Amino acid sequence: MLQDSFGRRFYYLRLSVTDVCNFRCNYCLPDGFQCDKSTPDFLSLKEIGVFAKAFAVLGTEKIRLTGGEPALRRELPDIIAQCKQIEGIKKVAVTTNGYNLPSVISSWHDAGLDALNVSIDSLNPANFKKITGHDRLHKVLAGIERAQSLGIRSIKVNAVLLKNDNATEIDQFIDWLKNQPVTLRFIELMQTGDNEVFFKEQHVNGASIIAKLLKQGWQPIIKTHDAGPAEEFWHPDYQGRIGVIRPYSKDFCKSCNRLRISALGKLHLCLFANEGIDLREYAQTGDVEQLAMAITRLITGKTPSHLLHQGHSGMIQHLSMLGG
Incomplete structure (x- = not known):
């Protein structure tokens, strides 16, 4: 089992398959994705398989495929199938x-x-367009309905909390869960390299959401070992659940169970680390054993916590770089 020097075990890999995103969310890419003239050399299907196998050898049970927007990779179904077929991988999510x-x-x-995670920052079509730059709320909701009809039971909806854009919609989101068997996750806005002013204007403390939920009779849910960072709650009168992700809360990093591989094959020990560690050479040669050994050595360099409280976001300029 992959374990760092603080006793944290890592069952969960977030694997980015592209940096490119086609939305223009005001908290992430307000000007859209900016690329240079060169074609990005993202991990190939074969290289992704090598990384997935190495992490599986080390005890990883869950792989989440992220972006940018992973659907922009045409071979995403092949990537999903490849990860799903690897011995030891019990859950593949997008x-x-x-x-x-x-x-x-x-x-x-x-x-x-x-499992499926879908971003919906507003249930109001006009506000959804304002935040994302796209009038596609109807398409996103139709996609969730289709996923449910196919029998995908683990569906989460992510909403980034924004003081001036969707904070007044909290009750609407909660009411939506009366008949929606999904987990809605309110995510605190995080400061990145290019959103300092926006962050100061828009940040909402998730503690206020939790206080509201408890007052309304929502009850905490005990986390599973491969669960993400959300504090989750359930209510007997609602089909859906609610999660709150509070990266600025005390001891947020204490239960960290996930590592990240970028679309270029770099290991990120923390979303807000100062740099990624290039491991692509191992993936290119197909040496699963050597890659697993390198990851095991490097995990000792994982720090006890990020430094977001000090305004330090590491190398992350925007969340599209590693999919959050």
């Missing part, structure tokens, strides 16, 4: 903005997808 979800979710399901 995080998406859902822009073309109705037309692709069947292929993801057929490939073996276990």
Whole structure:
């Protein structure tokens, strides 16, 4: 089992398959994705398989495929199928903005997808367009409905909390869960290299959401060992659940159970680390054993906590770089 010097065990890999995103979310890429003239050399299907096998050898049970927007990789169904077939990998998930979800979710399901995370920052079509730059809320919701009809039971909806954009919609989101068997996750806005002013204007403390939920009778849920960072709650009168992700809360990093591989093959011990560690040479040669040994050595360099409280976001300029 992969374990760092603080006793944290890592069952969960977030693997980015592209940096590119086609949304223009005001908290991430307000000007859209900016690329240079060169074609990005993202990890190939074969290289992704080598990384997945190495982490599986080390005890990883869950792989989440992220971006940018992972649906922009045409071979995403092949990536899902490859990860799903690796011995030891029990769950394969995808995080998406859902822009073309109705037309692709069947292929993801057929490939073996276990879980789906979809970003919906507003249930109001006009506000959704304002935040994301796209009038596609109807498509995203249709995609979730299609996923449910296919039998995908683990569906989470992510909403980044924004003081001036969606904070007044909290009750609408909660009411939506009356008849929606999904987990809605309110995520505190995080400061990155290029959003300092926006962060100061828009940050909402998730503690206020938790206080509201407890007052309304929502009850905490005990985390599983491969769960993400959300504090989750359930209510007997609602089909859906609610999670709150509070990266600025005390001891947030104490239960960290996930590592990240970028779309270029760099290991990130923390989302807000100062740099990624290039491991692509091992993936290119296909040496699973040597890659696993390198990861094991490097895990000792994982720090006890990020430094977001001090305004330090490491190398992360925007969350599209590693999918959050």
